[in-house]
Amino acid sequence: MEHRNKVYWAAREKAIMFYPKFRIYEFPEGEETFQCLSNLVAGRVFYLEPNKMLHSLILDEDGKIVDIVYVMMFEDKFWLLTSYDNPKVKSYIEKVMSGVEITELTDEWKIVGIEGPYSWRVVKSIISWDIVGLPYLRFLESQIGDNEVVVTRSGITGEYGYRIFVRKEALEQALQKISEFEEFDLAEVTEDIYDEMFHLLSAEVRFPTYGYMVDSGGSPIAYELRWMIDFRKESYLGKEKIEKMKFEYEKRLVGIVCEEKDLSEDEVKNIVQHGKIYIEDLHVGEVKKFLYSLKLGRYIGFGLFNKEWGYAGISEYYIKINDRKINMKTVSTPFFVTESNNVTIE
Amino acid sequence: MGIEEVKKYIEKRKKLLHEVKELIIERLGLDLIPEEIDDDSPLFGMGLGLDSVDALDLVVGVEDKFGVQIGEGELLAFRSVNSLVDYILNKEGGNEDGTQE
Numbered sequence: 001m002e003h004r005n006k007v008y009w010a011a012r013e014k015a016i017m018f019y020p021k022f023r024i025y026e027f028p029e030g031e032e033t034f035q036c037l038s039n040l041v042a043g044r045v046f047y048l049e050p051n052k053m054l055h056s057l058i059l060d061e062d063g064k065i066v067d068i069v070y071v072m073m074f075e076d077k078f079w080l081l082t083s084y085d086n087p088k089v090k091s092y093i094e095k096v097m098s099g100v101e102i103t104e105l106t107d108e109w110k111i112v113g114i115e116g117p118y119s120w121r122v123v124k125s126i127i128s129w130d131i132v133g134l135p136y137l138r139f140l141e142s143q144i145g146d147n148e149v150v151v152t153r154s155g156i157t158g159e160y161g162y163r164i165f166v167r168k169e170a171l172e173q174a175l176q177k178i179s180e181f182e183e184f185d186l187a188e189v190t191e192d193i194y195d196e197m198f199h200l201l202s203a204e205v206r207f208p209t210y211g212y213m214v215d216s217g218g219s220p221i222a223y224e225l226r227w228m229i230d231f232r233k234e235s236y237l238g239k240e241k242i243e244k245m246k247f248e249y250e251k252r253l254v255g256i257v258c259e260e261k262d263l264s265e266d267e268v269k270n271i272v273q274h275g276k277i278y279i280e281d282l283h284v285g286e287v288k289k290f291l292y293s294l295k296l297g298r299y300i301g302f303g304l305f306n307k308e309w310g311y312a313g314i315s316e317y318y319i320k321i322n323d324r325k326i327n328m329k330t331v332s333t334p335f336f337v338t339e340s341n342n343v344t345i346e
Numbered sequence: 347m348g349i350e351e352v353k354k355y356i357e358k359r360k361k362l363l364h365e366v367k368e369l370i371i372e373r374l375g376l377d378l379i380p381e382e383i384d385d386d387s388p389l390f391g392m393g394l395g396l397d398s399v400d401a402l403d404l405v406v407g408v409e410d411k412f413g414v415q416i417g418e419g420e421l422l423a424f425r426s427v428n429s430l431v432d433y434i435l436n437k438e439g440g441n442e443d444g445t446q447e
Contacts, residue, residue: 055392136391206386224384227393231382246381255386280349311356312385312428313435316347332428333386 003193008294010187011157011201012339015116017178018189020163021084022070024105025093029076033100037078040096040237041071042220044230048073053137053152056228057220058082058092063241065218065225066092068210070154072139079105083210096237110171112178114186115161117339122186123162126177127151131162132345144174156198158205158338160345200291204300206255206333213289222251222304252310253288255333258299258319260326268292268299270321277303277328279316284309287319293335300335303328362431365411370427373407374400385428393426408434 010016027033038045043056050073058066067089070081082089084106093102114122123131127142131151134140139152147170155161166174178186189197195212202209206224210216214223220242229242256277263271268290275287285305293300303310303317315329347355367380370389374396387393390401401424405416408430414437424430 207392224386226382226384227387229382232377279352282349308356311359313359313432314352314355316349316352332426332432334388334425337425 003190004197005294007187007189007193007197008200010185011116011159011189011197012295013117014184014187015114015119015122016187016189017122018113018115018194020111020113022081022106022111023084023090024109024165025080025082026103026105027078027080027097027100029074029078030100033078033097036097036100037071037080038233039235040093041069041080042229042233042236042238042242043071044233045071046233050075051139051141053139053154055137055154057225058089059220059236059238059242060092061238061241063220063238063245065210065214065216065220065223066237067216068208068214068228070152072150072152074141086210086216088216092237108168109165110168112164112166112171112174113155113161114164114178115155115157116159117343118184119155119160119162120345121183122178122181123151123164125181125183126174127164144170144177147173149174156207156209157201158207158334159340160343200293203289203291203302204293204295204335205338206302206335219245219249219251221245221249223253250307251285251304252307253302253304254310254312255331255335256287256301256303256317256328257296257331257335258290258301258326258328259315261298263299263326267321267324267326271301271319271326275319275321277305277317278320278325279309279314279318284317295336303330305330359431359435362434363427366408366427366430366434369407369411370394370404373403383427385431386426388426389424389430414438 007016040058041056042059043054048054052073054071058069060066067082067086072079130140134153136153139150142149142151150165152163154163199212202212208214208225271287271290276283277285285303288302288304290299290301312330312332317328319326319328363385364380367383371378389396404424409416412434414434
């Protein structure tokens with residue numbers, strides 16, 4: 001618990017280091033690749049340019065979420081970063097990108113994540129001053145010693161975030177360089193707390209992370225991920241269904257804050273598994289996420305509401321477990337403004 | 347509030363959400379319709395990807411359309427359409443700083 005809390009506060013106040021889990025697929029640059037990627041990914045692939053990245057979705061034919069991905073455009077190639085342990089996504093890639101040479105680089109490149117309001121100080125010390133001007137969802141190619149690295153500005157906690165991609169044989173050197181950073185203690189997100197930590201950190205800012213915030217088969221409309229979709233694009237997997245879903249949908253995912261602070265472990269478990277949301281005697285939704293925010297000092301989460309009831313600013317709802325009523329309210333998300341909003345990269 | 351009052355509140359909020367989305371589209375010349383903007387997705391960075399110039403334009407638009415004054419340090423209200431609507435509703439309700447209770 002002590003280590004977990006230390007890492008959490010480091011993420012919110014200083015910086016953490018961790019090993020992000022992605023699968024990396026490489027495609028050669030070219031018109032056909034561009035077109036295939038645009039069909040595979042629902043977002044604005046044609047807005048990409050070298051050193052820019054796109055955060056978007058792969059949908060299935062029914063317009064449901066298969067995965068949340070990043071597309072990175074280099075001068076001469078593309079990288080597609082998918083979730084590491086999503087069993088479905090590879091078959092979609094192979095199907096849609098069938099005319100394009102696909103190389104999986106997952107085992108060749110290792111990734112180090114540095115995230116937090118002062119993460120830029122760490123990255124600046126090991127890469128260069130160039131990262132100071134690196135905007136969100138951009139990347140640069142640089143070196144650590146003689147080894148090439150790719151540094152992206154992208155994170156999942158609502159704080160400043162960077163991913164350093166380094167060839168596996170150069171990982172040790174990169175870690176050595178990071179360990180030389182002495183300005184403050186860089187807390188490491190160890191494997192035993194990895195899922196719990198990123199589940200919480202991403203939920204607090206409603207960052208769409210596959211497996212934590214967003215489940216496979218979910219609706220991008222209910223999850224409020226319209227911003228990851230290019231509605232003007234001529235074609236992509238699931239487009240026909242999405243066009244219909246944006247007007248006709250049943251559910252809405254809304255942030256909830258629990259009014260009660262003292263809940264037993266069993267009650268929390270029960271809410272996570274079976275929590276139903278009511279107003280008076282009317283059942284209006286289900287609890288989808290429920291966790292304790294250390295920063296807010298209370299339980300927060302998300303409710304999947306019937307469309308007509310899924311709005312922020314309502315204190316009359318309650319969660320029912322067994323015969324107990326637990327008061328809650330719906331709120332706008334992110335649940336708070338992160339410290340990075342008050343910190344200037346310099 | 348009873349269930350009927352909650353329904354009235356939801357209708358009011360829905361209308362306001364729609365108006366704010368229309369304002370964002372019109373003011374910033376976005377090629378979108380209100381149904382393509384999430385209530386909760388961020389306006390800046392990820393989400394709609396607006397910048398600080400857009401933010402100032404939005405401040406003027408919100409002040410004109412909804413008759414609320416937005417203070418210099420209150421731009422954080424613009425983190426999503428939803429939080430902007432919270433701000434307007436709270437100002438209407440007499441909460442001077444527009445923050446959620």
